[in-house]
Structure formats: C-alpha cells, structure tokens
Amino acid sequence: MCGVFGVFGVDYAERYAFYGIYALQHRGQESVGIAVSDFETIREVKKVGLVLEAIRREDLEKISGYSAIAHVRYSTAGDPGGINSQPLLRNTRFGRVAVVHNGNLVNYLPLRAELEHKGVNFMHTSDTELFLALLDDGELIPDGIDLHPSDERILPGVFYTMSRVKGAYSLIYLFKDRLVAVRDPMGFRPLLMGRFKDAVLFASESCAFDILQAELWREVKPGEVVVVDSQGIRSYFPFKSQRKAMCIFELVYFSKPESFVFENWVYKARKRMGELLAYEDDLVMDIVVPVPDSGLVPAIGYAQAKGLPLELGIIRNHYVGRSFIEPTQELRDIKVLMKLNPNKAVLEGKKVVVIDDSLVRGTTSKKIVGMLKRAGAKEVHMRISSPPVIGPCYYGIDTPTRDELIANRMELEDIRKFIGADSLKYLSLESLRTVVDSPQDFCDACFSNNYPLEVEGTALRIR
Numbered sequence: 148m149c150g151v152f153g154v155f156g157v158d159y160a161e162r163y164a165f166y167g168i169y170a171l172q173h174r175g176q177e178s179v180g181i182a183v184s185d186f187e188t189i190r191e192v193k194k195v196g197l198v199l200e201a202i203r204r205e206d207l208e209k210i211s212g213y214s215a216i217a218h219v220r221y222s223t224a225g226d227p228g229g230i231n232s233q234p235l236l237r238n239t240r241f242g243r244v245a246v247v248h249n250g251n252l253v254n255y256l257p258l259r260a261e262l263e264h265k266g267v268n269f270m271h272t273s274d275t276e277l278f279l280a281l282l283d284d285g286e287l288i289p290d291g292i293d294l295h296p297s298d299e300r301i302l303p304g305v306f307y308t309m310s311r312v313k314g315a316y317s318l319i320y321l322f323k324d325r326l327v328a329v330r331d332p333m334g335f336r337p338l339l340m341g342r343f344k345d346a347v348l349f350a351s352e353s354c355a356f357d358i359l360q361a362e363l364w365r366e367v368k369p370g371e372v373v374v375v376d377s378q379g380i381r382s383y384f385p386f387k388s389q390r391k392a393m394c395i396f397e398l399v400y401f402s403k404p405e406s407f408v409f410e411n412w413v414y415k416a417r418k419r420m421g422e423l424l425a426y427e428d429d430l431v432m433d434i435v436v437p438v439p440d441s442g443l444v445p446a447i448g449y450a451q452a453k454g455l456p457l458e459l460g461i462i463r464n465h466y467v468g469r470s471f472i473e474p475t476q477e478l479r480d481i482k483v484l485m486k487l488n489p490n491k492a493v494l495e496g497k498k499v500v501v502i503d504d505s506l507v508r509g510t511t512s513k514k515i516v517g518m519l520k521r522a523g524a525k526e527v528h529m530r531i532s533s534p535p536v537i538g539p540c541y542y543g544i545d546t547p548t549r550d551e552l553i554a555n556r557m558e559l560e561d562i563r564k565f566i567g568a569d570s571l572k573y574l575s576l577e578s579l580r581t582v583v584d585s586p587q588d589f590c591d592a593c594f595s596n597n598y599p600l601e602v603e604g605t606a607l608r609i610r
C-alpha cells in the first residue's frame with residue numbers, strides 16, 4: 148500500500164512530483180518523500196505525515212531539478228516509522244541512486260541474509276533496500292536482449308536485481324541522468340506512463356496525471372523495464388513470466404474510482420461489481436445506502452440494476468482518514484464513529500440495503516448497522532460487492548492476519564449475527580472474476596487462497 152510517481156524532462160520536476168504524489172495520497176498516509184536530480188547530484192526530502200502538511204515550499208526550493216521520483220508510504224513490510232520512508236538512497240557503483248517501490252517481496256529475508264553474509268550493510272528494515280543493494284551484487288544480460296549503448300552500464304545491474312528478487316514490485320529508480328521504471332513479471336501492482344509536453348511521467352494510478360493535466364499514455368507492462376533519459380525512451384522485457392497476477396483488490400477497493408489501472412477503468416469495474424451483486428440477490432428494499440466512500444460506486448451499480456433509489460443515508464466527515472489505515476483496533480473504532488454520521492432524514496422507517504466494498508474484520512460493519520438502526524431504519528441488509536476475505540496478502544496490501552479475518556473464523560450466519568444485520572450477502576468469486584476480461588491474469592488469493600507466489604522464509608508483516 149504505497150504510491151509511486153516519477154517525472155523526467157521538465158524544469159521544477161520537484162513541483163510536478165509534489166502534485167503527482169499528492170494525487171496518490173490515498174495509497175499511503177504515513178510518510179512522503181521526493182528525490183530530485185539536477186544531473187549533478189540527487190537530493191531528497193522525506194517527512195512523516197500527509198503530503199500537503201509535511202512538505203513545505205522551502206523543502207522544494209532546496210531540491211530543484213529536471214527529474215524526480217516521489218512516494219507515499221503505508222508500511223506493509225518493515226518498521227512503520229520514518230526510517231523506512233522512501234525514496235531510499237544509496238551510494239552504488241553507479242553513483243548515488245534513489246528508488247521508490249510499491250509492493251512486497253516474498254524472498255526478502257533469505258536474500259537479505261545472503262547479502263549480509265557477503266558483508267553488505269543495510270541501513271533500513273524494508274524490502275525496498277534490496278533493489279539498491281543488489282545493483283552492486285552482480286550483472287546479467289538475459290539471452291536475446293540487445294542493449295542500447297546508453298544502457299550498457301546500468302541495465303545489467305537492474306536485470307540482475309530483477310533476477311534475484313521475487314514478489315510484487317512496481318518501482319522507479321532515479322539515477323543522476325535517467326529514470327528506470329520496472330514492473331515485476333507477474334504485474335501485481337499497477338504502474339502507468341503519462342506524457343506532459345516533452346516530459347515523461349510514471350505513476351501508480353492515472354489520477355496522478357489528471358492533476359497535472361498530463362496525458363495518460365499506457366501501462367508499464369508486467370516484466371517491462373522502461374528507461375527515460377536525454378536520448379529518449381527505451382523498453383526491455385528481460386524476463387518472461389509463467390503467469391500474471393494483477394491484484395484484483397486494486398479494482399475492488401484500493402485504487403481511486405477515477406483511475407485507470409490494469410487496462411480497466413476502476414469506476415466501471417466497481418460499478419459492475421454492484422450490478423452483479425444485485426443480479427445475485429432477490430432482495431427488494433426501500434432504499435440503497437452506500438458506505439462512503441468505498442461503497443458508493445458499487446451501490447450505484449446495485450441501485451440501477453434493481454431500479455431502487457440510492458440515498459445518502461450515511462454522511463462522511465471528510466476531515467478524517469480512512470479507518471483501514473489506523474494501526475490498532477481501538478483507533479479504528481474511534482475513527483468509524485468520527486467519520487460516519489447517519490442521515491435520519493432518509494433512514495427513518497425505511498428498509499435499507501447498505502452496500503460496502505469489502506468486509507474484513509467485521510467491526511466497521513457492526514458499527515454501521517448499529518448506527519443505521521439507531522437512526523430509525525426498520526431493516527438493515529448488508530451487501531458486500533466482493534467475496535469474503537479469507538486470506539492475508541503477501542504482495543503489498545495491508546490485510547490483517549488470517550486469524551483476524553472474520554470470514555475465516557465464522558460461518559455466514561454467525562457473521563450476520565455479529566454485525567447485527569437482518570441479512571448478509573457477498574458477491575460470489577465467480578461473478579467477481581467476470582468483471583475483468585482475463586481473470587486468469589489476476590491475483591484473487593485473499594478471496595480464494597489461490598496464492599500465485601509462496602513466501603520464502605517468514606512473511607514480513609508488521610500488523
């Protein structure tokens with residue numbers, strides 16, 4: 148759960164990075180960082196907190212340059228404090244290099260142990276540092292790869308790094324004179340390319356291009372390495388993957404609804420989930436109420452498919468972050484009550500279908516059902532526009548441990564009783580898979596337990 152952004156080829160690149168990463172704030176709220184190259188050196192600013200609050204104009208004035216990368220972090224591996232804030236920087240044989248990374252590696256611990264055994268020093272506790280440390284560990288030019296003369300020095304180190312790591316990585320390297328964007332061969336996390344005048348942009352989601360009035364160009368494909376420097380743009384596919392495993396949870400919940408990821412408009416996919424939920428459901432109630440904001444788009448699909456009125460029965464206070472983000476249950480509980488308020492004007496005496504995108508621990512749903520009933524709803528029927536979450540994620544989304552997932556501990560009827568709803572229904576896994584054109588290219592392991600990559604050693608989780 149992180150957002151990455153990169154820009155090459157524009158004066159004041161740090162400002163474009165600032166606005167671009169601000170548009171990705173929903174992907175991480177713990178820390179923000181920007182690294183900038185002026186062709187001479189790489190400088191950075193990293194702060195704990197939200198983009199707008201943490202980064203000041205004076206910070207940007209100190210790091211002005213022609214290319215930049217930026218990151219917002221929500222830790223899924225390593226300590227959550229400032230030490231692992233990205234971009235990470237390291238002095239390598241190519242000079243100073245910075246990197247931003249979205250995803251999780253599944254072989255971090257054995258690989259780090261191997262490098263430490265060779266005498267490599269690590270300054271951080273996140274898997275991202277491997278992408279810098281491995282640059283100095285070896286070189287590889289896979290068969291059939293013809294390197295542009297400008298790439299002969301650096302890319303063998305990047306290809307070697309890719310050959311050693313396993314897992315999810317959409318990342319951007321900042322070298323003094325170039326950007327190198329890399330997406331893992333299974334393509335777990337999204338990475339998009341954009342254009343703005345002569346500048347080339349990279350971002351986790353297309354919404355980062357909208358704020359800059361830049362053009363969405365294309366996706367960086369699974370397994371692709373894209374180099375941008377003063378000589379142009381070059382693309383390589385050093386490794387073929389047996390299969391792709393794009394994260395379907397990005398479409399269910401994580402990406403912003405106006406974004407384009409994995410060749411899908413998130414809004415259309417999410418609305419379709421709501422429509423399919425309606426087709427699988429014979430319930431007819433008075434009104435459909437979305438849980439804001441994540442349930443809004445599927446609720447539109449559900450209400451339109453049913454021909455029922457969509458009403459804002461829950462009003463969100465926008466000055467509070469998402470409850471998913473807080474690290475402890477107590478904090479999450481308080482946040483639910485802080486941020487959601489029932490709208491009695493539409494709820495009193497009504498039979499309500501309430502729509503949310505997912506049900507993970509069940510505690511938020513329990514509070515919402517109780518809140519709607521206290522506000523006068525006659526019946527509250529909970530509908531979830533994704534299947535039960537039954538497994539944790541090892542590829543970069545912060546889901547709880549297996550034991551904390553309510554669908555792992557309880558049968559459907561027991562979950563219904565726990566949350567206090569009059570009925571409960573999830574979207575089926577079969578229907579969810581029909582939302583995308585090639586479901587075999589997606590990971591849905593947290594819904595199916597069908598994990599595309601095994602974790603080597605102990606899974607690195609902090610929650």
Ligand code: SF4
Nearest residue numbers: 394396540590592593
């Ligand atoms: S396990 Fe779930 S959250 Fe993780 S990559 Fe797969 S679909 Fe996404």
